[in-house]
Amino acid sequence: MRKHTDFIRNQSRKHTEWFSKSLPMIASENIISPLxxxxxxxxxxxxxxxxxxxxxxxxxxxxxxxxxxxxxxxxxxxxxxxxxxxxxxxxxxxxxxxxxxxxxxxxxxxxxxxxxxxxxxxxxxxxxxxxxxxxxxxxxxxxxxxxxxxxxxxxxxxxxxxxxxxxxxxxxxxxxxxxxxxxxxxxxxxxxxxxxxxxxxxxxxxxxxxxxxxxxxxxxxxxxxxxxxxxxxxxxxxxxxxxxxxxxxxxxxxxxxxxxxxxxxxxxxxLAEQKKFGEEYAEQIVKNAKALGQALYERGIDVLCEHKGFTESHTLAVDVQEHGGGGTLAEALEEANIIANKNLMPWDDVESAKEPSGLRFGSQALTRLGMKEGHMDEVAELIKKVVVDKEDPKSVKRDVEELRKNFQNIHFCFSKGERTYGHTELLKTTE
Ligand SMILES: Cc1ncc(COP(=O)(O)O)c(C=O)c1O
Structure with missing residues (x-):
């Protein structure tokens, strides 16, 4: 039985390690605070x-x-x-x-x-x-x-x-x-x-x-x-x-x-953390989303609603039909440790859910890790290398890991000793 517990704990540890080297950009996720x-x-x-x-x-x-x-x-x-x-x-x-x-x-x-x-x-x-x-x-x-x-x-x-x-x-x-x-x-x-x-x-x-x-x-x-x-x-x-x-x-x-x-x-x-840090956090989330929209757009990526500043939230919708489709590109981005998702665009029907026209990006988790507008340029460049330039995702991954090294702490929350991202210290196993 021990082998099952070791297996599951190791998978959890690997997930934590992977995500500590990745850019988390799924618009529906975030990172919980240590407390x-x-x-x-x-x-x-x-x-x-x-x-x-x-x-x-x-x-x-x-x-x-x-x-x-x-x-x-x-x-x-x-x-x-x-x-x-x-x-x-x-x-x-x-x-x-x-x-x-x-x-x-x-x-x-x-x-x-x-x-x-x-x-x-x-x-x-x-x-x-x-x-x-x-x-x-x-x-x-x-x-x-x-x-x-x-x-x-x-x-x-x-x-x-x-x-x-x-x-x-x-x-x-x-x-x-x-x-x-x-x-x-x-x-x-x-x-x-x-x-x-x-x-x-x-x-x-x-x-x-x-x-x-x-x-x-x-x-x-x-x-x-x-x-x-x-x-x-x-x-x-x-x-x-x-x-x-x-x-x-x-x-x-x-x-x-x-x-x-x-x-x-x-x-x-x-919610207690929200009371203290929420306003500043929310402002930065929206600023980062807009900055990322602009940076992607300037790199020839069709971010929707340029005429409206791209977004008023954390989310960007991007039409990637001409670059190979949302399904294919979401997988390539994952290979490069950029975690985002394929998404239906308004002109897609539900049957095209596997390879829709779009990608969706969220700025909330990157903001939580301390990124500001200036860093969105670097993030956009990494996305472009995969989506437009078709660079080998494995080589882009090295650049992603390099960038992420500087963003390991969780922001907009009360600190608790040395705890930072994830829970690796709880999961030391025998592998
Ligand atoms: C608009 C909307 N409502 C409800 C949900 C469901 O939330 P949960 O995943 O917490 O069930 C989602 C999830 O992404 C959502 O986008």
């Missing part, structure tokens, strides 16, 4: 805490209650809402909870299309479909990489949905909520914003203030631009006790039983 990581290893992991604070189905939750109460308060304060549920296990799970509370086979929902950058949980073949619903999708303006405002107004008026869902996984620009606000009122729909990707930016008051722009419910993942543990949240300003109870029951017993207290504790640490 938050400590909570992921705590004994809270062993606990069942079904129910709500002070009203649990099992005993032994004295300290668990203290933690969850504090984390909920931190969440309410940071997002300026009076209702926060920190139990969902992921962004998808948070979305399922909202669908449990307000969706159903006799309900109508409108949402962005998957090929326009929406997440699979909002699709017929994802959580929305699982709840017996088929989304009607908003028309999209490819030049603006945003919703077509008049078309969206018309769709909302025609469909009169119970739920109007916004938010995307290729989320370059805020949806035009202000322009749609009157129609929301006219139609009387529940406005739901999936802020999974931009939750850290929203927490810092950047990108968009959904709760000031007519949104009723905000969900999100806590591990993308918010650099926390893998979890999800449901945030709202419920109009009544009944609505609050529906939201709570949507999470438990709706879509989970136990909610993994170690990650609730880790989220609390992330």
């Amino acid at each position: 938050a990581r400590e909570m992921m290893l705590s004994d809270f992991q062993d606990k069942y805490a079904e129910g709500t604070v002070g009203n649990r189905y099992y005993e032994g939750n004295r300290y668990v209650d203290n933690v969850e109460r504090r984390v909920k308060k931190l969440t309410r304060d940071i997002f300026g809402v009076n209702y926060a549920d920190v139990r969902p296990l992921s962004g998808t799970n948070a979305n399922q909870a909202v669908l449990m509370a307000f969706g159903g086979p006799n309900k109508k929902i409108t949402a962005p299309d998957v090929s326009d950058g929406a997440h699979i949980s909002s699709a017929k073949f994802g959580s929305v479909g699982f709840r017996g619903m088929e989304p009607k999708t908003y028309p999209f303006d490819v030049d603006e990489m945003n919703l077509d405002i008049e078309g969206t107004k018309n769709l909302l008026r025609k469909e009169k949905p119970d739920i109007a869902l916004f938010g995307r996984s290729v989320f370059l620009f805020p949806p035009p909520l202000d322009e749609l606000k009157d129609v929301f009122e006219e139609v009387g729909c529940n406005v739901w914003y999936d802020g999974a990707h931009v939750l850290g930016l929203i927490a810092a008051g950047k990108f968009q203030k959904p709760m000031d722009e007519g949104v009723d419910i905000l969900t999100g993942s806590t591990h993308k631009t918010l650099p926390g543990p893998q979890k999800g949240v449901v945030l709202a300003n419920p109009a009544s006790e009944e609505e609050k109870e529906r939201l709570s029951a949507g999470v438990f017993p709706g879509v989970l039983s136990n909610h993994h207290m170690h990650s609730v504790a880790a989220l609390g640490i992330t």
